[in-house]
Amino acid sequence: xxxxxxxxxxxxxxxxxxxxxxxxxxxxxxxxxxxxxxxxxxxxxxxxxxxxxxxxxxxxxxxxxxxxxxxxxxxxxxxxxxxxxxxxxxxxxxxxxxxxxxxxxxxxxxxxxxxxxxxxxxxxxxxxxxxxxxxxxxxxxxxxxxxxxxxxxxxxxxxxxxxxxxxxxxxxxxxxxxxxxxxxxxxxx
Numbered sequence: 029x030x031x032x033x034x035x036x037x038x039x040x041x042x043x044x045x046x047x048x049x050x051x052x053x054x055x056x057x058x059x060x061x062x063x064x065x066x067x068x069x070x071x072x073x074x075x076x077x078x079x080x081x082x083x084x085x086x087x088x089x090x091x092x093x094x095x096x097x098x099x100x101x102x103x104x105x106x107x108x109x110x111x112x113x114x115x116x117x118x119x120x121x122x123x124x125x126x127x128x129x130x131x132x133x134x135x136x137x138x139x140x141x142x143x144x145x146x147x148x149x150x151x152x153x154x155x156x157x158x159x160x161x162x163x164x165x166x167x168x169x170x171x172x173x174x175x176x177x178x179x180x181x182x183x184x185x186x187x188x189x190x191x192x193x194x195x196x197x198x199x200x201x202x203x204x205x206x207x208x209x210x211x212x213x214x215x216x217x
Contacts, residue, residue: 038216059213068212076139079190080132086183087128095178096120102175150210154201160194
């Protein structure tokens with residue numbers, strides 16, 4: 029072997045690394061960061077944290093018996109036989125808040141995994157951003173009829189912006205995985 033081979037150099041086929049004395053096989057799971065890796069992780073983690081905080085705060089302020097009753101009446105919701113409007117409102121409020129808190133916990137876990145670059149979390153984040161991106165289309169109906177939501181119009185508009193950001197991040201992550209691999213980490217070589 030020539031002395032011009034630097035320690036850490038990867039073979040032309042990308043399967044071996046020179047350790048100074050010999051060519052050592054590179055594990056198949058090993059990946060190297062690209063210029064996209066750190067920004068992708070930080071943006072994903074940041075968006076998850078901001079969405080979680082926003083949804084919890086707005087829900088705690090605006091999802092209550094008064095706003096939920098108004099929203100149910102505007103939607104023309106029929107009260108099931110054997111119950112009354114108060115029970116329906118209370119169930120809707122509790123269900124809404126539980127769903128928001130469960131989603132917020134998932135987003136915080138996804139933020140931690142994104143920041144730390146857990147490879148399996150890339151796939152979870154990709155799916156979460158895909159579903160978040162769908163909101164860019166489904167929120168339009170609520171924007172056109174804001175009285176059907178317990179959240180005020182400005183809150184719905186901010187949710188729409190988060191959905192558009194999720195869609196953009198989903199597209200960026202999709203391009204990154206196709207071009208490089210999960211978290212825009214490429215194979216050596």
